[in-house]
Amino acid sequence: xTLRVLIVDDEPIARRRLxxxxxxxxxxxxxxxxxxxxxALNAIRRLRxxxxxxxxxxxxxxxxxVIELLKPEECPAVIFVTAYDKYAMRAxxxxxxxxxxxxxxxxxxxxxxxxxxxxxxxEVPARLQAVVNTVRSDQPLRRFLVKTPGxxxxxxxxxxxxxxxxxxxxxxxxxxxxxxxxxxxxxxEKRLDPARFVRIHRSAIVNVDKVIELRPAxxxxxxxxxxxxRRLRCSRTYADQLTRLLES
Amino acid sequence: xxxxxxxxxxxRWLVAACCFTAAAVVFTSxxxxxxxxxxxxxxxxxxxxxxxxxxxxxxxxxPAVLLxxxxxxxxxQRLAIPLAVHVPAAVVVSMFKLALEAAIVQAVVGRGRMPxxxxxLYLSVLTYWAIVAAAHYADQQxxxxxxxxxxxxxxxxxxxxxxxALKMQIHPHFLFNTLNAISGLMRxxxxxxxxxxxxxxxLLRGTLQTQDVQEVPLxxxxxxxxxxxxxxxxxxxxxxxxxxxxxxxxxxxLVPALxxxxxxxxxxxxxxxxxxxxxxxxxxxxxxxGSLRLDVSDEGAGPPQPLREGYGLRNTxxxxxxxxxGAAALSVAPREPRGTLARLELPLHRAAGx
Numbered sequence: 299x300t301l302r303v304l305i306v307d308d309e310p311i312a313r314r315r316l317x318x319x320x321x322x323x324x325x326x327x328x329x330x331x332x333x334x335x336x337x338a339l340n341a342i343r344r345l346r347x348x349x350x351x352x353x354x355x356x357x358x359x360x361x362x363x364v365i366e367l368l369k370p371e372e373c374p375a376v377i378f379v380t381a382y383d384k385y386a387m388r389a390x391x392x393x394x395x396x397x398x399x400x401x402x403x404x405x406x407x408x409x410x411x412x413x414x415x416x417x418x419x420x421e422v423p424a425r426l427q428a429v430v431n432t433v434r435s436d437q438p439l440r441r442f443l444v445k446t447p448g449x450x451x452x453x454x455x456x457x458x459x460x461x462x463x464x465x466x467x468x469x470x471x472x473x474x475x476x477x478x479x480x481x482x483x484x485x486x487e488k489r490l491d492p493a494r495f496v497r498i499h500r501s502a503i504v505n506v507d508k509v510i511e512l513r514p515a516x517x518x519x520x521x522x523x524x525x526x527x528r529r530l531r532c533s534r535t536y537a538d539q540l541t542r543l544l545e546s
Numbered sequence: 547x548x549x550x551x552x553x554x555x556x557x558r559w560l561v562a563a564c565c566f567t568a569a570a571v572v573f574t575s576x577x578x579x580x581x582x583x584x585x586x587x588x589x590x591x592x593x594x595x596x597x598x599x600x601x602x603x604x605x606x607x608x609p610a611v612l613l614x615x616x617x618x619x620x621x622x623q624r625l626a627i628p629l630a631v632h633v634p635a636a637v638v639v640s641m642f643k644l645a646l647e648a649a650i651v652q653a654v655v656g657r658g659r660m661p662x663x664x665x666x667l668y669l670s671v672l673t674y675w676a677i678v679a680a681a682h683y684a685d686q687q688x689x690x691x692x693x694x695x696x697x698x699x700x701x702x703x704x705x706x707x708x709x710x711a712l713k714m715q716i717h718p719h720f721l722f723n724t725l726n727a728i729s730g731l732m733r734x735x736x737x738x739x740x741x742x743x744x745x746x747x748x749l750l751r752g753t754l755q756t757q758d759v760q761e762v763p764l765x766x767x768x769x770x771x772x773x774x775x776x777x778x779x780x781x782x783x784x785x786x787x788x789x790x791x792x793x794x795x796x797x798x799x800l801v802p803a804l805x806x807x808x809x810x811x812x813x814x815x816x817x818x819x820x821x822x823x824x825x826x827x828x829x830x831x832x833x834x835x836g837s838l839r840l841d842v843s844d845e846g847a848g849p850p851q852p853l854r855e856g857y858g859l860r861n862t863x864x865x866x867x868x869x870x871x872g873a874a875a876l877s878v879a880p881r882e883p884r885g886t887l888a889r890l891e892l893p894l895h896r897a898a899g900x
Contacts, residue, residue, distance in 0.1 A: 308819075309723065310783040315730030333785075334822040355719065358822040381726065382718030400726035456850030473851070507854075525851065 301415060304347040305331045306338040306364070307379065308356045312400070316351055316379075319407055326411070335359025336450065339367055347374050349414055351398075354380040358452055362386075362430045363443055367450060370423035375414045378429075389432035393425055438491035442470055444477040453477055455494075459508040459524045461486060463501035473526050496543050498522055498532035506543045555612055558684060562608040562677065566601040573597045581655070592655060599650050603643050604673055611639065611674060615681040632678055640670035696868065703865040704760055707804040710858050711753045727781050742780055749773040753804065760869065761800040763897065764831060764838070768792065771806055771829070778814055786818060789828035796831045798896050799838045802865055808858030809842045809888045817844025817886050833894055840890040848880040866892075 303326055307313045313331050320326050329345050332338040334356050342350060342364070354361040361378060378397040380386055390397045396410045417425075441452040457472045467478045468486055479486070487495070487503060497503045504522060511523035512532075520532040520540070532540055577600070578593040588596070618631045644666060724746055731739035752770040768790065775788045810829065818825040830841040855863075859878070866874040873893045881887040 308785075309727060309781050311727040311730040311781065312723070314734065315726070318730075318733055336822065356822075357820050381722035400722045401729040454847060454850065456854075457847075507850075 300325050300327045301349055301411075302327055302329045302345070302347045304329060304338070304341055304345060304350045304374070306333075306335075306341075306350060306356070306361070307331075307353040308333050309353075312353070312379075319404060322404075323408070323411065335361070335364045338364050339450065342368065342374060343372060349375045349377065349411075351379050352376050354378055354383055354386050359443070359450065362433055363441075363450075363452070365426050365430050367443065367445070368423075370427075373423040373426060375417060375419070375422050376426055377410050377414050385433050385436045388436065389429045392432055393429045395425065395429045434489065439486075439489040442477070442479060444470070444479060455491065455505075456507075458505055459526055459528065460505065460530060461495070461503040462530075471526070471528065493543070493546075496536070496540050498530060498536050498540055500533070502530050504530065504540075506540070509540075509544060512541070512544070554684075554688075555609065555616065558612055558681060559605075559608055562612075562680075563602075563605040566604045566608075567598075570594070570597040570601040573601065586655065588655065595654050596651050599654060600647055603647055603650075604677075607639060607643055608677055611635075611677045612681055615678045619685060620678065620682045632675070636671045636674040639674055640667055643670055700760060700865070700868050703861060703868060704803065706861045707802075707807075707865060708753060710861060711804045711807045712750075723781060724777055727777075731780075738780070742777060745773040745776045749777070759803055761897075762803045763798050764792065764801050764840075765797040767801050767803070767806055768797075768829075770804075771810055774807070774810070775827075782819075785824050787824065787826040789826060789830075791828070791830045793832040796833055796838060799831075799833075799892075800895055800897055801838065801840070801892060802869055805862060805865070805890065806840065806842065808862060809890070812856075812858070812888070813842050813844040813846075813886065816849075817846030821846045834891075836894055837891045838894045840892070841887060842890075843881055843885055843887045845885040848884060849878055849886045851880070853878055866890075 303320060305313050305316050305320075305328060307316070310333070313333070317328055317331070320328055329347055330341050332341045335358050338350070338352070338356075339359070341347075352361045352364065359367070361380075365373065365376065376396070378386065378390060378395060379400060380397065381400045387397070387399075389395070396414050398406060398410055438455075440455050442455065442458065444451055444453055453470055453472060457474075458470050459473065460471045461483065462469045462471065463483050464478065466482075467480055468483055470477045470479055483501065483503070487497060490503065494506055495503050496506055498520075504524065508525045509522055510525055513521040513523065515521050515531070518534040518537060520537055522530045522532050522540070524530070571594070574590065574594045574597045577597045578588055578590065581588045581593070581596075614631070614635060618628050620628045620632075724742070728739050728742050728746075731742060749770065752773065772790075775790075779786050779788055806829070810827065813827045818827055825845045827842070827844050830839075830843075832839050832841075855878075859876070863876055866876060870893055875891045876888070878886060878888045
């Protein structure tokens, strides 16, 4: 049985190199190459490879985003490839994930291939998800993944002015516009950088870097004015924390 | 006057007070002898009191003298002005002091004939000049210390820039991906692999060699950047376009060593490499109104607003300040239609003799 492989890396030389090394492996067939996260996602869904060599750092969606966006039944076996990423390497070790550190030689590649093929397909998605969760919980969220029909894009946490509850969704507001994310406020809040994002109301969180003015209102409440001109109410319960963060 | 700080004046005054008290102790016997010659037999306590009056009056007058010395300092180049001020001032202050002294001393020793000597006047004038000279000496010491401090700071900042540049080269992501690319090229194009190794070598050597030179010609700085950019361009292939445009005549202008490295690295790391699809990084140098303008731009997502400056940019700013005071500027701003524009403006100057 041949192993159908997809190579994902943003550097063409790195892709060619892996391709060349895999040519010598009898049971491996390279079915495609992708140069960024979004095209990798499409390629995985279209080509249904058995195994993906997945570069961790890529423009736009990174390797972990790709796994996060795959449904369990779509998820192939993965060998992570990275130059260096201390969060990722820790997570790989914790969950015994297969990974290759660049540059690697043929012996390492063969070992990783052997381990990846020995793994039963049933337990792959859960293990990969565990890796992603560990990486994510170690560091505050830097980007939000916004899914719209047909495409996914990344919104930098730096650019987000506020997060506001909207039914079952959360609305991310940036200077460029608003995006809906299907997640609860409470779940998002846990993953945000607490030094920058602060809750000001039961249904609103703001990026303190975007706050340009606080206007005292009645009963110890504030009106928070954001860089884009948007005004939000800060209830008394959260006022202390907001002023403390603004002063830091 | 390059500001003598009030705290400095206060400290100098305190030092003067101590000196004058010591002088009073030493001069007690002189006072006793003076009065003995004039026919007064003073007790030693009285003699000490008189000496104390004589000298502590200087403590009272010293702030005025110190202030005047701070306003009109001695300077080797234009000695005429301080002399024209301090020679008459010495005489006036001394006369005033002697008159005051006479009044107070009479109160201490009682009415009667006072010993008088011209020596007292000379001593007063000398004391005045001693204060001015001491202030001058202290100023010189302070200036020398400040010069040393500034040189040390520049040295530290250059060392930091060097460390930053080295960090950029051994930044794990850059270094290991470059090594990976070389090992890939080795199998398909030996010449090209060789060229990449040479570039990596040049880059490391170039940074290590920038030892104690604060400024280098722009051409040298660009050569070092050239190795870095050549590596990046090979790694990313057609996806990365690099444009370098130097207006004629700017090549020999001096720029702080390694000044462009952190800026270009920012453009690649935060501008180009996080944005999918093709992108360009451009470096432009031009002379504008007596300034050398260096623009580094990318086509990424633009700087976060408000800008959060990393260590590299902060060090760049403080180096510019130490080297050119207010004559240099660095700005980082969003660029139309997208991306970031970092602009450096430096005083346009060349190495002497070039």
